Amino acid sequence: MSVKKAKYHLLDVFTNKKFGGNQLAIFEDATEIPSEMFQNIARELNLSETVFLFRKNTAGRYPMRIFTPVKELPTAGHPSIGTAYFLAQDFPKEDGLITITLSQNIGPIEVKIKMSKKGPLMATMYQVRPHFGGILDNRSEIAELFHLTVSDLMDYPIQEVSCGVPYIIVPVKTLENIQNLTFNTQVWEKLKSILKDHSVYVFTPQGLLPNSDLHGRMFAPEIGITEDPATGSANGPLACYLFKYDIKKGPLTSEQGFEMNRPSILHLEIESEKEIIKKVKVGGQAVFVGQGQFIID
Numbered sequence: 001m002s003v004k005k006a007k008y009h010l011l012d013v014f015t016n017k018k019f020g021g022n023q024l025a026i027f028e029d030a031t032e033i034p035s036e037m038f039q040n041i042a043r044e045l046n047l048s049e050t051v052f053l054f055r056k057n058t059a060g061r062y063p064m065r066i067f068t069p070v071k072e073l074p075t076a077g078h079p080s081i082g083t084a085y086f087l088a089q090d091f092p093k094e095d096g097l098i099t100i101t102l103s104q105n106i107g108p109i110e111v112k113i114k115m116s117k118k119g120p121l122m123a124t125m126y127q128v129r130p131h132f133g134g135i136l137d138n139r140s141e142i143a144e145l146f147h148l149t150v151s152d153l154m155d156y157p158i159q160e161v162s163c164g165v166p167y168i169i170v171p172v173k174t175l176e177n178i179q180n181l182t183f184n185t186q187v188w189e190k191l192k193s194i195l196k197d198h199s200v201y202v203f204t205p206q207g208l209l210p211n212s213d214l215h216g217r218m219f220a221p222e223i224g225i226t227e228d229p230a231t232g233s234a235n236g237p238l239a240c241y242l243f244k245y246d247i248k249k250g251p252l253t254s255e256q257g258f259e260m261n262r263p264s265i266l267h268l269e270i271e272s273e274k275e276i277i278k279k280v281k282v283g284g285q286a287v288f289v290g291q292g293q294f295i296i297d
Contacts, residue, residue, distance in 0.1 A: 077232010
């Protein structure tokens with residue numbers, strides 16, 4: 001009896017250097033893998049996300065499913081960017097712009113890729129328009145979740161924002177606050193039902209690097225990610241939040257993952273008409289790190 005093997009590729013996303021950014025495994029053809037194995041495979045690899053990619057469908061879209069170690073996601077940022085980078089390898093290596101449409105659980109997600117003679121240079125995903133959820137008034141408890149005080153928070157709301165995946169956006173005054181904070185799991189246990197188990201994104205409108213505009217950290221214990229080095233699906237909502245409250249506008253460079261020794265850079269842009277958000281764009285680079293095989297019984 002022959003043993004089936006499923007090939008996967010390992011990429012680092014939102015970086016142009018190996019061992020930075022956010023790790024991603026992509027199974028290039030998941031048709032032979034029983035779908036009930038997807039979650040177990042993602043748990044076995046234990047990366048923040050694993051993608052199961054299928055052959056292009058008749059609509060010209062690439063169906064894909066995205067799993068964290070503990071659950072399936074409707075959409076996600078670094079899997080979209082990484083998968084588009086992976087697929088772009090098969091396109092002609094010439095200067096120009098190509099569009100790849102990924103079919104995700106949330107629906108079609110468009111990714112535009114700037115190409116060169118060396119291959120892809122930058123991928124930009126178009127996220128769904130934002131939904132601004134509730135504003136949380138338990139500011140002292142949320143500050144306590146990060147061993148911070150209310151005076152460490154900026155005078156802007158703590159709010160749930162979603163561009164497909166909901167995040168609690170927490171604005172913090174200084175870079176020092178962000179770098180030194182630690183996540184308090186006991187407070188999380190107390191707060192998680194109030195926060196609806198949503199992931200939490202803490203940011204400050206200043207960067208470590210000279211040309212960065214933002215510095216953030218993302219915590220998602222409920223989906224098996226203690227801290228995430230680069231979160232595209234959180235940076236879209238973050239850009240919308242910054243736009244709504246007139247904190248920062250225009251194309252923005254966002255840093256994440258520095259405290260985890262996985263520096264990541266995300267490029268954010270909002271297109272608007274008469275102060276209404278029309279397009280949410282999150283872009284980044286990716287590098288190929290390696291590949292492997294999974295044995296399918």
